[in-house]
Amino acid sequence: MPSNENQIADDSLLVRYLLGELPETEAEPLDLSSVADDDFAARLSAVENDLVDAYVRGDLEGETLERFTSWFLASEPRRAKVALAAALLERERTARVADAAASRLSWKASSTRRRTWSLLAAAMLILVTSGYLLVVELRPKGPESRIAERREAAAPAVTAEEPVTQLPSPPLPLPAEEPGRVADSRAEAAPLRTISFLVAPQTRAGESVVTVSVPPGTDEVTARLQLEFDEFPQYEVVLKNPATDESLWRSGGLRPRRQGALRIVSARLPASLLKTQNYSVELAGLSSDGAPEFIGNYVFRAVLE
Amino acid sequence: MASKELKKHWNLSEEAFRALLAWLDGGAESDGASYLEMRRRLVAYFDRKNSSSPEDLADETLNRVARRLEEEGEIRDATPPHFCYMTARFVYLESLRSGGHRERSLEETSGASGRGLTLSAPFDADSESQQKMMGRLEDCLEKLQTGERELILEYYRGERREKIERRRELAMKLGLTLNALAIRAARIRSRLEQCVTGGADDSESTFLSHRSE
Numbered sequence: 001m002p003s004n005e006n007q008i009a010d011d012s013l014l015v016r017y018l019l020g021e022l023p024e025t026e027a028e029p030l031d032l033s034s035v036a037d038d039d040f041a042a043r044l045s046a047v048e049n050d051l052v053d054a055y056v057r058g059d060l061e062g063e064t065l066e067r068f069t070s071w072f073l074a075s076e077p078r079r080a081k082v083a084l085a086a087a088l089l090e091r092e093r094t095a096r097v098a099d100a101a102a103s104r105l106s107w108k109a110s111s112t113r114r115r116t117w118s119l120l121a122a123a124m125l126i127l128v129t130s131g132y133l134l135v136v137e138l139r140p141k142g143p144e145s146r147i148a149e150r151r152e153a154a155a156p157a158v159t160a161e162e163p164v165t166q167l168p169s170p171p172l173p174l175p176a177e178e179p180g181r182v183a184d185s186r187a188e189a190a191p192l193r194t195i196s197f198l199v200a201p202q203t204r205a206g207e208s209v210v211t212v213s214v215p216p217g218t219d220e221v222t223a224r225l226q227l228e229f230d231e232f233p234q235y236e237v238v239l240k241n242p243a244t245d246e247s248l249w250r251s252g253g254l255r256p257r258r259q260g261a262l263r264i265v266s267a268r269l270p271a272s273l274l275k276t277q278n279y280s281v282e283l284a285g286l287s288s289d290g291a292p293e294f295i296g297n298y299v300f301r302a303v304l305e
Numbered sequence: 306m307a308s309k310e311l312k313k314h315w316n317l318s319e320e321a322f323r324a325l326l327a328w329l330d331g332g333a334e335s336d337g338a339s340y341l342e343m344r345r346r347l348v349a350y351f352d353r354k355n356s357s358s359p360e361d362l363a364d365e366t367l368n369r370v371a372r373r374l375e376e377e378g379e380i381r382d383a384t385p386p387h388f389c390y391m392t393a394r395f396v397y398l399e400s401l402r403s404g405g406h407r408e409r410s411l412e413e414t415s416g417a418s419g420r421g422l423t424l425s426a427p428f429d430a431d432s433e434s435q436q437k438m439m440g441r442l443e444d445c446l447e448k449l450q451t452g453e454r455e456l457i458l459e460y461y462r463g464e465r466r467e468k469i470e471r472r473r474e475l476a477m478k479l480g481l482t483l484n485a486l487a488i489r490a491a492r493i494r495s496r497l498e499q500c501v502t503g504g505a506d507d508s509e510s511t512f513l514s515h516r517s518e
Contacts, residue, residue, distance in 0.1 A: 043487065084498050084501050105446075
């Protein structure tokens with residue numbers, strides 16, 4: 001199937017062709033190339049894929065969007081292209097969330113390891129020091145010791161011959177409470193397994209939903225809700241099952257915080273509440289007298305791994 | 306009239322089908338890939354023409370080509386793709402006359418009006434279908450060669466500016482022009498699409514995994 005460079009048209013013309021906007025006289029040569037020209041057919045597919053991707057990402061606007069929804073989506077094979085594009089996008093977002101979670105967990109794990117080793121080192125130092133003092137205090141006092149004591153009594157200044165070498169070289173047994181203390185330190189340093197995700201308010205129906213993959217053993221899922229306007233001192237968050245409108249969890253008063261150019265309200269949801277399904281998060285502003293005022297709705301999808 | 310009736314009821318024999326595959330291959334054995342690619346283009350062509358049954362018309366086109374090959378032994382007046390297009394054009398015009406074509410709108414085909422239903426957000430409506438779709442996508446991605454899988458995921462990843470930059474870097478890494486990269490990615494995605502939409506039986510899956518670019 002030969003290539004015909006002369007018939008390769010620019011992308012905007014191809015978009016109009018794909019949206020059925022060209023008159024028959026202009027479309028016919030492109031019809032021929034779409035079947036008979038390898039490179040044109042592939043390029044047409046490339047432009048079509050980018051068009052479909054732009055649609056599922058919400059990048060189409062104006063007449064192009066109108067034409068896409070009224071004409072392009074009228075065909076089952078073309079809707080299948082949209083479904084594939086949406087699946088690829090979903091996969092990309094899921095992978096991005098997983099990567100972010102993995103890097104956070106990795107950072108926490110290394111941070112925890114550093115803390116644990118620091119605590120262990122500090123504990124060892126304390127043990128060695130206290131062990132030394134204990135040994136010095138309790139060691140049997142033989143003739144040499146007594147002589148030394150007399151020397152000390154006679155001349156209290158420490159000399160070079162004083163028993164630095166008598167420090168026990170083998171490690172001391174740990175006092176009974178020490179292992180527990182070390183274990184407690186480890187327990188304190190154990191990472192709270194948390195997944196965090198950023199979600200923008202839903203401004204129109206049919207927007208792609210943020211998917212949150214929840215690995216086994218996750219303790220908390222932190223929903224970072226992006227505020228469009230920050231007008232309240234505190235906010236309240238209600239997690240709902242959109243299928244039943246049942247309230248599953250309600251936060252207390254949450255203060256907004258700044259993250260770069262964004263204003264964020266973070267709601268720490270117990271992971272045990274979540275199943276693999278869509279959830280809606282209702283955000284209400286709390287005025288100074290505590291009265292809630294509905295602000296917006298956020299949607300995410302939890303996927304339990 | 307008798308001749309017309311004969312043609313109408315002509316059935317594609319295995320021998321005629323093999324001759325069609327060989328003719329589309331143009332002497333190079335493609336293991337059916339040329340046929341599948343031609344059929345895909347014809348379906349897309351009829352679909353863009355808003356034909357009511359693009360798959361049937363594509364098959365009808367290829368049947369007529371096979372019949373012509375069987376009757377005449379060879380076709381010399383056009384290249385295989387060009388001849389397929391000319392035949393498709395006739396089939397399309399005939400379908401217009403017989404009412405096999407209609408201007409479809411979104412409302413007609415789906416009962417939906419405008420953006421916002423399952424069309425624009427196919428994952429929002431039905432979690433079971435979402436899971437199935439994602440599962441099929443993963444299966445089909447697995448069937449691609451590693452380099453192809455990495456290329457297509459990398460090529461279509463990211464938002465506007467980020468995506469453009471990523472593609473530029475990818476093209477440099479692979480030593481391709483942006484246009485050549487776009488064509489390669491589109492071909493892989495086309496095969497992925499055929500697999501995901503359920504058209505790929507075992508033989509097509511083989512085609513998916515073994516056909517080289």
